[in-house]
Amino acid sequence: MKKEKEHNNLTEEKELVKFLSSVTLFEKLTKNERKNLFKYIYVRKFKTGETIFKKNYPNVVLYILKQGELKVYLEKEDKEIELNRLKPTEFFGEIGLFLDDNRTASVKAVTDSVLLAISKKDIADFIARFPRAGVKVLYKFGELLSRNLINLNKTLTV
Amino acid sequence: MIMERSRIIKIILFVLSVALIIIGFWFYKFIFSYIVVSFIIAYLLLPIINYAENYQIPRTLSILVVYLIIGILLVLISNLLIPKLVQQAVDLAEIIQKLLRQEETISLDSLGLSKLSLFFQNLESRIPGLEMEKQIKNFIDSDKINDLFNQIPLFFKSVVNIMAFLVVIPVIVFFILKDERKFTRMIFSSIRNRYFEFFLHLFERIEDNFGKFFRALLLETFLVAMMSIIGLLILGIPNAIILGIIVGLANPIKYFGPFIGAIPTMLVILLGPTPDVYVFYIAIMFLIVQQIDGLILFPWLVGKSMKMHPLWVLLTVIAGGYAFGILGMLFAVPVVFLVKTVVEVSHKSLKEFEII
Incomplete structure (x- = not known):
């Protein structure tokens, strides 16, 4: 019984470590680095309609969507204004890594979803302890943010 | 209605968790000092183990290496220091025993320290309520000293206690160090989404x-x-x-x-x-x-x-x-x-x- 559980844990770990390579943020990490990162990850399961967080909550963790679909929205006079839909391997809450601001929008699960949560503090810890891997992650962050900026500029000029 | 229900649940949960903590404390009270000491030691050693992990050194290995180093240091120290330390503890205990043996209420006068006593009296007349002599007497009060002795591992009287201490603490420290992240992850994973x-x-x-x-x-x-x-x-x-x-x-x-x-x-x-x-x-x-x-x-x-x-x-x-x-x-x-x-x-x- 116990062995079986351990075995399940192991396969879960393997699967998650593999999944991490499909997340753009972590695609450059080696298998070993991903294994180290895995130790910081909490697996959270959300039911349909469950709120992940609301606007103005403190920014504590970065989430990566593993399964399901999420809705990013703002509440205005009891109406929900949808901003974005999130699909698996997409991540959100990254603003908190660089700014001490609170959440800028609310997020809700559209279907039953599995999310991976990494605490902001643990990411800082990971980067400090594994600088080689940390640089890769931070470079990727910079790349993604720059790309967003270019896209935004394009939509403004069009 | 819904508000009230969630409130009741909250209160029940609160009472339950408090009861659980109290029962936990009661159940584990005998090894409480072990756990506290282990946590303090683990807390101090944790940075070393984490640092070693940065270089892909498995936690178990680095803990064992740290234990080995501590062991060697302890053997070296005990050969050079412990006989001295024991002698010192015995000396100190003897001095305190000598104080306690005096049946009459201890005063600094009776110890032949009239000058010191005078100094304290002088001090007291200037700062009323200080009651230095009383404080010293309280400190030397046998019950409290015994209490103190029981609580400081250095003064463990029986060999059994020392053995238990030497065996149990390293084991607890080992598991805290090895599975530190696992423990925290287990605890936080069990929290509901709303409060995670x-x-x-x-x-x-x-x-x-x-x-x-x-x-x-x-x-x-x-x-x-x-x-x-x-x-x-x-x-x-x-x-x-x-x-x-x-x-x-x-x-x-x-x-x-x-x-x-x-x-x-x-x-x-x-x-x-x-x-x-x-x-x-x-x-x-x-x-x-x-x-x-x-x-x-x-x-x-x-x-x-x-x-x-x-x-x-x-x-x-x-x-x-x-x-x-x-x-x-x-x-x-x-x-x-x-x-x-x-x-x-x-x-x-x-x-x-x-x-x-």
Whole structure:
């Protein structure tokens, strides 16, 4: 019984470590680095309609969507204004890594979803302890943010 | 209606968790001191293990290496130091026993310390309510001394206890060090989604505030003990190591600690073969140590991380002393500071997460 559980844990770990390579943020990490990162990850399961967080909550963790679909929205006079839909391997809450601001929008699960949560503090810890891997992650962050900026500029000029 | 229901559930949960904590404390009270000591040791060793892990060294291996190094150091130290240390503890115990054997109420006069007694009386007439003699008598009070002896592992009387201590503590420390992340992950994974981020936030903030304070306090204690031992060794006082350790351990008691810590040293000098004039030298030495601590170490290490008003600290120390004696004085400030941190941080976080 116990062995079986351990075995399940192991396969879960393997699967998650593999999944991490499909997340753009972590695609450059080696298998070993991903294994180290895995130790910081909490697996959270959300039911349909469950709120992940609301606007103005403190920014504590970065989430990566593993399964399901999420809705990013703002509440205005009891109406929900949808901003974005999130699909698996997409991540959100990254603003908190660089700014001490609170959440800028609310997020809700559209279907039953599995999310991976990494605490902001643990990411800082990971980067400090594994600088080689940390640089890769931070470079990727910079790349993604720059790309967003270019896209935004394009939509403004069009 | 829904509001009320969730409220009732909240209250029930609160009562249940409090009951669980109380039962837990009651059940584990016998090994409580082991666990506390283990956590303190693990807390100090954790940075080393984490650092080694950066270089792909498995935790188990690095823990074993650290244990091996500590073991070798212990063997070396015990061959050189322990016989001395035991002798010193026995000496000190003898001196205290000698004090206790005197049936009549102990007064400084009866110990042939009329000058010191006069000094205290003089002091008391100037500062009423100080009652130094009473304090010293209380300190030498046999029950309290026995209590103290029972609680300090160094003074474990029976071999069985020492063996249990030597075997159990390393095992507990080993598992804390090895599975540190697993433990925290297990705990946080069991929290419901609504409160997950809240508790994570809470834990990180408390760790941030209190952990810094606690580490600084331990380092300060260690440094003061080292300085005192060096000072005592230079002055050639017998039992220097154990007396220095006592000074260091008493030091975290704000305002009163230095005096409490100095009492055993003074007694050893006055009752032992060392000339009485050394009391004066020792006083100067302790004064220097206290100045270094008060002007450099405390503001540099502890002061930054402890946000408590000095008056509150003073009152807390006195209250702790009234409630639980010397150990109360020692633990009052850290415990109150921990509670203060928890209350403050949870209040803020509860509001931010719109739970209240």
